[in-house]
Amino acid sequence: MIRAVKGTHDLLGTALAYHRTVVEATRRWAEAAGAEEIATPIFEHTEVFERGVGQTTDIVQKEMFSFTDRGGRSLTLRPEGTAGVVRAYLEHGMKVWPQPVRLWYAGPMFRAERPQKGRQRQFHQTGYEVIGAAEPEVDAEAVALSWRILESLGLRGLTLKLGSVGDPADRERYNAYLRERLEPHAERLSEDSRRRLQTNPMRILDSKAPPDRELLTELRVRPMLDFLGDAARQHFEAVQARLRALGVPFEVDPAIVRGLDYYVRSSWEIHHDRLGAQSALGGGGRYDGLSELLGGPPAPGVGWALGVERVALAMQAEGLSPVPAPGLDLYVVPLEPELVPRALEAAAAFWPELRAQYALKARKPGKGLQEAEKKGARYAALLGPDEAAAGKLTVKDLKTGEQRTLSPEEVKEWIRGGTA
RNA sequence: GUGAGCGUAGCUCAGCUGGUUAGAGCACCGGUCUGUGGAACCGGGGGUCGUGGGUUCAAGUCCCAUCGCUCACCCCA
Numbered sequence: 001m002i003r004a005v006k007g008t009h010d011l012l013g014t015a016l017a018y019h020r021t022v023v024e025a026t027r028r029w030a031e032a033a034g035a036e037e038i039a040t041p042i043f044e045h046t047e048v049f050e051r052g053v054g055q056t057t058d059i060v061q062k063e064m065f066s067f068t069d070r071g072g073r074s075l076t077l078r079p080e081g082t083a084g085v086v087r088a089y090l091e092h093g094m095k096v097w098p099q100p101v102r103l104w105y106a107g108p109m110f111r112a113e114r115p116q117k118g119r120q121r122q123f124h125q126t127g128y129e130v131i132g133a134a135e136p137e138v139d140a141e142a143v144a145l146s147w148r149i150l151e152s153l154g155l156r157g158l159t160l161k162l163g164s165v166g167d168p169a170d171r172e173r174y175n176a177y178l179r180e181r182l183e184p185h186a187e188r189l190s191e192d193s194r195r196r197l198q199t200n201p202m203r204i205l206d207s208k209a210p211p212d213r214e215l216l217t218e219l220r221v222r223p224m225l226d227f228l229g230d231a232a233r234q235h236f237e238a239v240q241a242r243l244r245a246l247g248v249p250f251e252v253d254p255a256i257v258r259g260l261d262y263y264v265r266s267s268w269e270i271h272h273d274r275l276g277a278q279s280a281l282g283g284g285g286r287y288d289g290l291s292e293l294l295g296g297p298p299a300p301g302v303g304w305a306l307g308v309e310r311v312a313l314a315m316q317a318e319g320l321s322p323v324p325a326p327g328l329d330l331y332v333v334p335l336e337p338e339l340v341p342r343a344l345e346a347a348a349a350f351w352p353e354l355r356a357q358y359a360l361k362a363r364k365p366g367k368g369l370q371e372a373e374k375k376g377a378r379y380a381a382l383l384g385p386d387e388a389a390a391g392k393l394t395v396k397d398l399k400t401g402e403q404r405t406l407s408p409e410e411v412k413e414w415i416r417g418g419t420a
Numbered sequence: 421g422u423g424a425g426c427g428u429a430g431c432u433c434a435g436c437u438g439g440u441u442a443g444a445g446c447a448c449c450g451g452u453c454u455g456u457g458g459a460a461c462c463g464g465g466g467g468u469c470g471u472g473g474g475u476u477c478a479a480g481u482c483c484c485a486u487c488g489c490u491c492a493c494c495c496c497a
Contacts, residue, residue: 058494062421113496190494192495365457366457
């Protein structure tokens with residue numbers, strides 16, 4: 001049997017209902033904030049991510065699904081959404097739109113990791129980007145929006161961790177400090193971290209390897225926050241002040257680093273307390289240099305992404321139900337075999353005002369009602385010789401038991417009136 | 421990529437220390453039931469026991485390998 005590829009899943013039933021609930025919540029709140037939806041391709045030229053996300057990141061080094069197309073171009077299934085959105089911003093000259101431009105999106109992302117709870121190879125994110133503004137207000141706006149989306153879904157066990165990774169110059173000073181501090185003890189670091197010492201020392205802070213953690217504690221390595229320049233520090237404080245004013249609870253996490261190189265200044269994650277190892281529901285940050293990394297003019301930006309599957313897991317852990325998919329309005333039951341075609345015609349005549357389906361085999365009335373119930377229909381319509389002759393249907397409300405024999409037009413009126 | 425746990429019907433599982441033709445519940449199909457449902461009862465379809473090899477008179481059960489799933493490491497949404 002051919003099965004879905006490792007780390008991918010068919011989405012249906014309850015899982016899809018959770019999925020839609022998260023996407024629709026994002027749509028509602030993002031559009032409330034004035035954002036326009038964008039759908040970028042799920043694959044891009046590999047360099048979009050190599051240059052955008054960063055050569056030294058785990059995502060680029062070991063998690064991308066890349067392939068060569070027939071023309072010899074290197075393409076990559078998007079591992080995240082922001083780089084593609086900024087590429088689109090540049091490609092469509094959105095810098096001439098009224099600034100800043102607010103965009104939101106939802107769609108699949110791909111990372112070649114070993115699957116586990118809350119981690120799949122194809123997963124889904126919703127995201128929000130504000131491009132063309134450097135003010136701390138938009139950082140706070142973005143954080144507050146993602147926080148409120150999660151709250152609106154009913155989630156309680158949320159923690160917002162806010163940090164700052166500073167400006168590039170601050171990071172250079174910090175990286176120099178880290179190298180100087182850690183290099184004498186390099187042999188005690190994990191293999192990955194020894195490599196990071198050369199390529200990107202800050203990423204060592206992200207390591208959870210016990211030897212790395214011990215060494216960092218023992219050396220009393222100072223956090224990035226101590227190295228913020230004046231501009232970044234003022235920005236960070238302003239963001240905190242705006243968040244307090246908006247009533248968004250957060251804790252400052254001096255160690256927050258983020259796995260994507262394009263982040264500067266604000267950087268945050270939202271965690272849930274009952275998710276297991278992969279506890280981040282979402283994260284984001286400011287990426288003022290990204291446009292230039294992609295070959296564009298300076299264009300400051302800030303944004304976030306939520307992991308749809310993880311939010312769904314968190315909702316389930318808290319016993320929260322998704323918005324259910326709408327069921328059938330009407331199930332048409334032919335009472336005689338020769339009336340099956342008439343049942344199709346009757347059901348088809350209700351589309352699309354009513355969700356109507358019909359039985360392919362003649363049923364006795366009792367069986368027909370039972371079947372309608374199993375199909376999840378609110379109403380059953382019996383079509384027997386009498387109804388056929390009169391051009392009517394005997395329609396029964398399966399909840400109340402109320403029954404009427406009506407013309408198709410009257411059926412529409414009754415049901416639409418009843419469900420309005 | 422590393423480690424651990426688990427693979428019996430569409431789903432949830434039973435199958436004792438290896439011993440007839442591998443079972444149950446749910447679901448599905450049909451009947452009891454020729455114009456009114458949610459019940460009950462009866463019947464039916466559906467399994468190469470993940471796969472391959474080995475031990476044995478005999479393997480769903482023991483051993484090895486392999487594949488898959490899950491969780492964890494790593495990292496992140």
